[in-house]
Amino acid sequence: xxxxxxxxxxxxxxxxxxxxxxxxxxxxxxxxxxxxxxxxxxxxxxxxxxxxxxxxxxxxxxxxxxxxxxxxxxxxxxxxxxxxxxxxxxxxxxxxxxxxxxxxxxxxxxxxxxxxxxxxxxxxxxxxxxxxxxxxxxxxxxxxxxxxxxxxxxxxxxxxxxxxxxxxxxxxxxxxxxxxxxxxxxxxxxxxxxxxxxxxxxxxxxxxxxxxxxxxxxxxxxxxxxxxxxxxxxxxxxxxxxxxxxxxxxxxxxxxxxxxxxxxxxxxxxxxxxxxxxxxxxxxxxxxxxxxxxxxxxxxxxxxxxxxxxxxxxxxxxxxxxxxxxxxxxxxxxxxxxxxxxxxxxxxxxxxxxxxxxxxxxxxxxxxxxxxxxxxxxxxxxxxxxxxxxxxxxxxxxxxxxxxxxxxxxxxxxxxxxxxxxxxxxxxxxxxxxxxxxxxxxxxxxxxxxxxxxxxxxxxxxxxxxxxxxxxxxxxxxxxxxxxxxx
Numbered sequence: 227x228x229x230x231x232x233x234x235x236x237x238x239x240x241x242x243x244x245x246x247x248x249x250x251x252x253x254x255x256x257x258x259x260x261x262x263x264x265x266x267x268x269x270x271x272x273x274x275x276x277x278x279x280x281x282x283x284x285x286x287x288x289x290x291x292x293x294x295x296x297x298x299x300x301x302x303x304x305x306x307x308x309x310x311x312x313x314x315x316x317x318x319x320x321x322x323x324x325x326x327x328x329x330x331x332x333x334x335x336x337x338x339x340x341x342x343x344x345x346x347x348x349x350x351x352x353x354x355x356x357x358x359x360x361x362x363x364x365x366x367x368x369x370x371x372x373x374x375x376x377x378x379x380x381x382x383x384x385x386x387x388x389x390x391x392x393x394x395x396x397x398x399x400x401x402x403x404x405x406x407x408x409x410x411x412x413x414x415x416x417x418x419x420x421x422x423x424x425x426x427x428x429x430x431x432x433x434x435x436x437x438x439x440x441x442x443x444x445x446x447x448x449x450x451x452x453x454x455x456x457x458x459x460x461x462x463x464x465x466x467x468x469x470x471x472x473x474x475x476x477x478x479x480x481x482x483x484x485x486x487x488x489x490x491x492x493x494x495x496x497x498x499x500x501x502x503x504x505x506x507x508x509x510x511x512x513x514x515x516x517x518x519x520x521x522x523x524x525x526x527x528x529x530x531x532x533x534x535x536x537x538x539x540x541x542x543x544x545x546x547x548x549x550x551x552x553x554x555x556x557x558x559x560x561x562x563x564x565x566x567x568x569x570x571x572x573x574x575x576x577x578x579x580x581x582x583x584x585x586x587x588x589x590x591x592x593x594x595x596x597x598x599x600x601x602x603x604x605x606x607x608x609x610x611x612x613x614x615x616x617x618x619x620x621x622x623x624x625x626x627x628x629x630x631x632x633x634x635x636x637x638x639x640x641x642x643x644x645x646x647x648x649x650x651x652x653x654x655x656x657x658x659x660x661x662x663x664x665x666x667x668x669x670x671x672x673x674x675x676x677x678x679x680x681x682x683x684x685x686x687x688x689x690x691x692x693x694x695x696x697x698x699x700x701x702x703x704x705x706x707x708x709x710x711x712x713x
Contacts, residue, residue, distance in 0.1 A: 234413065241409050250276060250409075253292035270358055271522060275407030276279055280322075282399050292390040295404070299374065299383045303417040310374055312337065313416040316389060316486035317407050319360055321349040322687075326401035327362075336371045336388040351401075365408065387411060481505040603611070635661050639691075645686045654679055657689075666692055 232240075232249040242248030270277070278291055301307060320331045327350035335342050351360070374383030389409075391614045521568045636655060639662040640647040647655075658678045660666075666674070666688045674680040680688070 230297045231374050234299045235299050237297050237411065239294065240608050241276075241407075243276065249295040249297070250293045251295070252278070252291070271405055271407050272358070272360070273407060274406050276409075277406075278393075278404045279403035280393060280395050280400075282401065288392045288394045289402075290390075290392055291404070292388055296386045297385045297387065297411065297412070298377075299385060300381060301374065301376075301383045302381050304415050306412075307415060308374060309371050310375075310383075311369070311371050312383075312385075313369040313412045313414060314342075314387070315365055316409040317360065317363070318389075318391070319349055319354075319363045319366045319405040320346055320347055320391075320393065320403075321354050322393070322395075322400055322402040323351050324395075324397055325351065325402065327351075327353075331391060331393065333366060334390045335366070335368070336386070337368075337370070337392070338375060338385055339371055340370055341368075369414070385411075399569070402483065437481060516568070597611050633661060634664075639695075643691055651680070651684055662692070662695060665694075 230244075237249050240248045241250070243250050243252060276293060280289060285403060285579065299310070311490070314335070314337055318333055325348045329348040330345045331348060333344045333346055335344075346363050348361075350364050374385060376383050389406060391404060393404055395402055442572055489640070553618060562621075636652065640655075641654040656676075666685060669678075671682070671685060673686050675682065
């Protein structure tokens with residue numbers, strides 16, 4: 227007898243065979259040694275259960291038995307989902323007058339194309355006949371997600387449940403009984419509109435009626451056939467995507483005729499509510515993206531402006547702090563910072579008396595204004611210095627000192643010979659305490675290059691300028707002596 231569809235809600239309240247108004251269809255009709263029927267609420271099951279019995283004179287063989295139920299589900303209440311989460315459980319008991327207690331029986335079940343294999347131990351026949359206790363057999367439970375088979379209407383889906391087992395009779399004089407109770411199938415996927423479920427229940431019909439839709443009898447059940455193989459001894463529980471002995475349900479066998487509840491499910495408030503929520507979420511998302519973009523752009527602009535201001539401030543600070551380049555008095559007035567740190571404790575000052583490029587040979591200073599180690603054999607410039615800077619022949623200290631101002635004589639000498647004495651060389655000579663009247667050869671070439679950082683070319687130029695200056699002074703002296711003699 228094919229399994230007619232029954233609504234999900236109706237399945238929850240009836241668990242008998244179809245002959246008693248339940249959803250379960252047996253695999254075969256009653257045979258001369260086999261019977262199935264819905265057990266009433268008696269002491270055997272402590273409630274309603276499915277009962278299959280092998281009666282004497284039974285054949286010594288395996289019996290292939292199955293129960294099938296076909297459930298229809300309104301998919302509108304689940305947002306048109308193509309797969310649903312579920313929990314599936316049932317409580318089987320296996321016993322027989324010639325079956326030893328603890329003998330394993332393989333129980334296989336199927337939810338659409340998802341198959342489960344479990345084993346249960348046989349219950350002692352004598353004890354069960356006396357106390358009807360189910361404590362020695364376990365409840366089989368599984369959960370997962372199943373793809374829903376859709377009918378002609380996309381708003382209705384079908385889920386087929388199958389319970390399959392193979393009891394074995396070892397003699398032709400024994401009783402074999404199999405009970406199944408507390409069958410439960412629950413959909414765990416949250417529903418979106420409870421009203422859609424009650425308004426979209428499909429009509430159910432009896433077997434053979436023109437309006438009933440069900441899988442074919444060949445695919446909905448397994449044939450009751452003889453087999454000489456022994457009962458399965460496996461005790462492991464496993465899950466597979468398909469079960470070859472089971473072909474309980476063929477989705478193509480479901481009728482494509484629409485159900486009365488499909489239109490209601492399609493036009494249910496849940497669909498419009500869902501579309502409204504999606505539109506609201508889409509608008510909110512767009513507003514959020516726009517606000518976020520504006521905020522990001524504002525942060526980038528603020529960061530760029532701060533960077534420009536900082537860069538401009540650094541440029542102004544560098545221009546303010548840059549040390550002025552030393553130029554001769556004709557190009558830049560000599561101004562010395564009041565906070566310059568002298569190299570010695572005794573102060574020194576700029577010469578107050580202008581000195582000619584070729585000073586008189588009779589003018590001599592009481593002390594070397596540049597603090598040179600040279601002897602007084604050469605004339606030097608007059609200076610009002612009250613002290614002397616450090617010797618230019620002394621090694622340079624690692625400490626940070628302010629550069630002393632260039633002496634007037636050195637500045638005029640360098641300006642007059644600018645093509646050979648640049649401003650950088652002038653500063654190094656000033657740091658060394660050099661004046662034009664000093665002979666560069668008083669220091670070795672290594673001291674000039676290593677201590678005072680002069681190159682050999684600059685030292686050669688300094689020597690040539692000193693030699694030329696010496697020649698001019700000597701020529702002036704000779705001219706002066708000649709004039710004195712003639713007078």
